[in-house]
Structure formats: C-alpha cells, structure tokens
Amino acid sequence: MSVSQASLQEEQSRECRFLSYMFYQAVRDQKPVWTLEDMRTMKCFYWEENASERCYSPSEAMLYAVVHDHRPYAQHLLSHFPEDALRMPGDKFCCCPSSAPHLAMAVTYDRRDILAMILEVAHRRPALGAYIDRTGCFHLEDGKTPLHLACELLRAETILVLLGNGASPRIRDGKGQTALDVILEQLWDSKVNVESKKRCLDYLLLFRPSLQFKMKAVLQEHPGYWTALLGDDKYRYLVGSRPATLYLRAMQTVLQCLPPSHFPRSVQELPIPHALKPLPAHCKKLQL
Template sequence: MPWLLSSQLDYLSSSPSQRECERTAFSFYCSVREQLPVWLLEDMRSMEVFCWEDGHPRAFLPSEALLYALVHDHRDYARYLLDRFSLSVLKAPRCSFCCCRGSGAPHLNMAVRYGRVEILAMMVESLKDTGGEYLDSCGGCGHTADAGKTAVQLAVELSRPDCLLLLLARGARAHGLDAALQRLASCDESERRHAQRCLDFLLLFLPETPLLRHLQDEPQRWQSLLGKEVFMWLCGLAPPPLLLQALRCLARCGPDRISMLPDFLQPHSWQ
C-alpha cells in the first residue's frame, strides 16, 4: 500500500491467489491515479478488486478506496465515498503486515501529509455532528509513517496552516504549541510564513493562556520571531495583544470566520 513504510515493500506473496489480489489492488490504484469516473471505480471496487486477509481474499473496503482517493486527489471519488458510506469510510483498515485491527484516523493524517485541503474539508464536515473522536485520535499501527500522531500534530510538524485551521475549527484539540515554536525557530526562510501561521492558529484556539517562561532564556531570539507583545504574553509578563484577544473570541464563537477575515485582520497582523 502506498501509505506504508518503504521497508514493507520487500514483503513477498506466498500464493497465486494472494498475488492475484495484489494485482487487482494495484490495477485499482492505477485507475484512481488516472482519475477514472466514479461509477467505473466503484464497479471495480465492488466486483473486481480484492485484498488478502487471514488466508482468504476479501472485497476491497470503501475505507481503503478513500486512501487511494486521497493519495491521488480524486475529489469526486472521495466525495462519493463520504456521501455513500458516511463515518464508516473513515475507519482504519486492518494492517496487512502485522494483522492488527486498524485504529486512529489514518485518512485525516493522510489528507494533511499530502496537503489535500478540499478532501480534508469534506471529511471534517462529515464529522461535525457525530464523529468528533476521530479528530483527536492517533494512528495506532507502528507500521505506518505517522503512527502515534494526531492530524493536528502532523499539520504543525509539516507546516500545513490550511489543514490545521480546518481541524481546529471543527473542534480538534489545540496541542503541540512547543512543537510549533521549535518548528518556527528551526525552519528556513521559505517555510517560515507557513510555520508562523500554524503557531498563530494554535494560539487562537488554545483553551487557556499558555505560560512558557523558558522562552526568557533566549529573549532576543524569541522576540525577533514572535514580536515583543506575543513574547511577553507567552512568558506571563503581559496580557495578550488586543487584536489577539478579539480573534480568540471570534474563534470561539465562529471559528470558520477566521479564514474569511481580510488580510490586515489575519492573525499574522498582530505581530
């Protein structure tokens, strides 16, 4: 599978039936990559594509098809799967290498890793009423590259501000502030704007005021990165900037409105 670690590609099939399952799965993968029509992909998935599990072939699951749609940004197919199968399509598929039952939210993590903002928006929209537990869950299988990370943590790590705002606006827990600060301090100039926006969004959605006195160990460095007012606030030496307070209130009342603000009122403008 394309989302697994490269070391797993050395795994060899042990039977003709298993090799045939892999052949059909790869053919389906290529068909999604070629952006074939939704009706054709669903015909393939339901009638022609199989996976090998517990010594027997089984039908290819919608949740596995959604992972392919994410990899290749097939938005129409992703929308169909989410509309047709609802939350069940977001259940983690079983890992074919360690045979454990999947857990966590691999589809959210996959959308963040590949920067599939539109498909991520579809998924979080489907979670708004009954699927909140997916937003803060971690990948459970150690064979996956993002094991143990939530989608929010991954968005911070990869500096994906658009993905991060979508997750936070739908109720994902705002955590990873220290990681966001370190990312801002260590990234190169070309990535700094995105890293800064990730930090800004976390500050907007934090449930309580942070207290990071260790920033005073390198005051000049952090003031240059954060601005004096935000630096003083994070160290507990001053109240938050007025604009930041207003935006935090807006984030609590109508978080989707943050992205619609004019540029001069976007979070970066309090620096």
C-alpha cells in the same frame, strides 16, 4: 491437492493480484466513480499474508482516493458509506483502532478539498465525535493528531481549518508536545521558512492554546532571541508576563463563539473588515 489443481489455484491468485493492482491504478488514473465501484466490489486478492479473496472496503478505497486526490470518488464514498469510509482499514494497517488515518493522510498529502469533505461528514455523524482529535499510532506516529501533523508540515491554512472545525491545540502527543511546541521547536531549530512558521504560530494563538508547554523554558532562557523573532508583545504573552493584545483577545473571543460545523464560512460572514479576518483569500474556497 493434485498438480493441476495447484496450478489452477496459482493462476487464479495471479489474476486476483493483477485485479488488485488494477483497482489501485484506476483510482490513480482518476477513472469514473462507477468504474471504480464496479472494480471495488469485485472479489480480488488482498495484499496480506494468508489472505483470501474479498472485496475492497470503502475505507481502503477512501485511502486510495485521498492519496491520488480523486475528489469525486472520495465524495461518493463519504456520501454512501459515511462511517465505513472513515473506519480503520483493517488491523494490519495500524495497531491503534482509534486512529484517523484518512484525516491524517489528507493533511500529509495536502488534500484540502477532501479534508473539507471528511470534516463535514464528521460533524454530521454522532459516531464520529472527536474524530478530528484522534491521535495516530503511538508506536509508529508518536500519537500525533492531525493538528500536530499540519504544524510539522507548516500547512498554515490547514492548521486554521482544523482549529476552526474544533481541533484542540491542547492535546499532547506521545512526546508530551502540544501543537504550539511543534511550531516553536521548528522556530528554534532552523531559520528556514520563518515566515511560514510564524503564520502557523499566529493561527494557533487565535484559538487559545494552553500556555503550559514544553518549549516555555527555552523561551524564558533566551529572551533576546525570541523577542527579536516574535516581537515583545507576543514573546511576553507566551511566557505569561503580559496579557494578549486587544486584537488577539477580541479574535479569540469571536472565534470561540463560531460553530465549528460552519467554519470557514462563518469567518467570512463576520461583520468586521476583511483585513481583520484570519482567513487568506486562497483558503476561502474551503466551504463546509
């Protein structure tokens, strides 16, 4: 290769790198959807070793949309590329191809509207069966599900939305912890945000989590601490010495009968007093 050819190739690479950054910046700046799609389908330099010029995939663009909360662009990608937009964005992103990074990122960044869009698509597409329970990378994320992440971050309303849409509270992560373990461990380790942690726990109990969990031994060894924190009825239910209260059993039965694809709208339509419904007022806008 001549010196002039090498110089030209280097100049083209710099230009492609610039275009790649411009696309990221355009999503961040909430540019119109048509502008973003024009940019996405341009051939640009992709940020990986020995990469050639290519377009950004809908999956990569969807990650940008989630991070920067670009709801119109997320809606466009999910409407036009419902399965491709939720695929794993390349082997170098994660070594576990069955992960659900878009859903996990929506939970992490608290993108509730985009989370609702993703769940709606997942309900409609047979190829995305059990998408809501896909675990993260076992090497980097300890095999956490989106529900585990929501519990770690104390996102109470997100926990409720995930559970109502069919997320299983029984799945264990790479450390053998259920979502219930995550919340109880936080209640045991710190007195900060106790009310938020208790609300997360209450939502989990509404959806019949398995009462075989790692933290049970800690509860049994320290009954005074947990009874003062949770109350006698809830403590005894968790350790298995007393059945659930009548209200909890009734709500567990009702919620189990509601179709996940219509949650949370189905909760609002229940013919019971609003005071008994588990959905907070500011969470009602999450209509699927």
